[in-house]
Amino acid sequence: MSHYRRLRDLREDRDLTQRQLADLLQMKQPQYQRYESGERDISSELLIQLAxxxxxSTDYILGRTNNPKINR
Incomplete structure (x- = not known):
């Protein structure tokens, strides 16, 4: 599975803890931690929600581009 380093970077840029973000996503902190560490693959639904x-863009989170802008 992938390591979603950008998830951590984006979260830290907003000065959020894993617990705070997990609460926003209505999940428990250990579950969210597994996404950041790559222990659990991220679902399309959660990926879109985070983006x-x-x-x-979802491609930015996935590391497919270094451009965070969303193409419309």
Whole structure:
């Protein structure tokens, strides 16, 4: 599975703890931690939810581009 380093970077840029973000996503902190560490693969639904929350593209979160802007 992938290591979603950008998830951590985006979260830290907003000065959020894993617990705070997990609460926003309505999940427990250990579950969210497994996404950041790559222990659990991220679902499409959660990926879109996070991209919308941070205002970045899903490709940016996945590391497919270094451009966080969303192409419309």
């Amino acid at each position: 919308d929350y941070y205002g970045v």
